[in-house]
Amino acid sequence: MPNTPEEMLSAVSRSLAARTGRSLEQWLDLVRSSGLDPLDQAAVRSWLRREHGVLQNSQWAIADAAARAAGWVPPTVSEYVDRQYAGAKAVLRPIYQAVAAAITELGDDVTVEGRGTYIPFVRGRQFAAVAAAARDRVDLGLRFTDPPVSARLRPGGGPGQATHTVSLRAAGEVDDEVRHLLRAAYEQNT
Numbered sequence: 001m002p003n004t005p006e007e008m009l010s011a012v013s014r015s016l017a018a019r020t021g022r023s024l025e026q027w028l029d030l031v032r033s034s035g036l037d038p039l040d041q042a043a044v045r046s047w048l049r050r051e052h053g054v055l056q057n058s059q060w061a062i063a064d065a066a067a068r069a070a071g072w073v074p075p076t077v078s079e080y081v082d083r084q085y086a087g088a089k090a091v092l093r094p095i096y097q098a099v100a101a102a103i104t105e106l107g108d109d110v111t112v113e114g115r116g117t118y119i120p121f122v123r124g125r126q127f128a129a130v131a132a133a134a135r136d137r138v139d140l141g142l143r144f145t146d147p148p149v150s151a152r153l154r155p156g157g158g159p160g161q162a163t164h165t166v167s168l169r170a171a172g173e174v175d176d177e178v179r180h181l182l183r184a185a186y187e188q189n190t
Helices: 005-014 016-020 024-034 041-052 056-069 077-084 087-104 176-187
Strands: 119-123 125-134 137-142 164-168
Touching (some): 005 016, 005 056, 016 024, 024 041, 024 056, 041 056, 077 087, 087 125, 087 137, 125 176, 137 176
Antiparallel strands (some): 125 137, 137 164
16 A cells, blocks of 8 residues: 555556556646646646546546646645744744654654645654644644553544644643653654
8 A cells, every 4th residue: 555645646657547447647738738727736736627527536646646747846844844833923933843753753664745835744654744823833643543641632623634733832831741642642643
């Protein structure tokens, strides 16, 4: 089973002919001849859905491949972090850094990925995600199969695949309780 977004896109791309009746190269030819800007992935996905009935995962794989063929290079994790913690949200970066440090200390098997609005942390599957939710708050999304008891946990509403959220307003709030919650999420998501 694919673990990273790149592995997932690769798996979907390999199965496009069976899923859609066209190979990835045939889809790329259609995108090129459509008149759409292949760098506008949202427009390409919308067109694939609207005009061809292509389902979501296949849309993402085709749009990603079309953008890459046109010269798009996906941002690095550092670039995603820089974008999310810029401007008015720059003051939140120390909170992100404290959470990220606590998460990466959990084990060598933690990988960090980038998304447009949050940073996911993965161990087998995503177990934590950090988002600059507001100008004064970072949300830590945690994925639990059996959530620990904590007054700081709110059900749902967090970034990524979170089942629970902890709101943080200062780096010092990444304390023993938050580290315990992170450890529990890490251990429940192998």
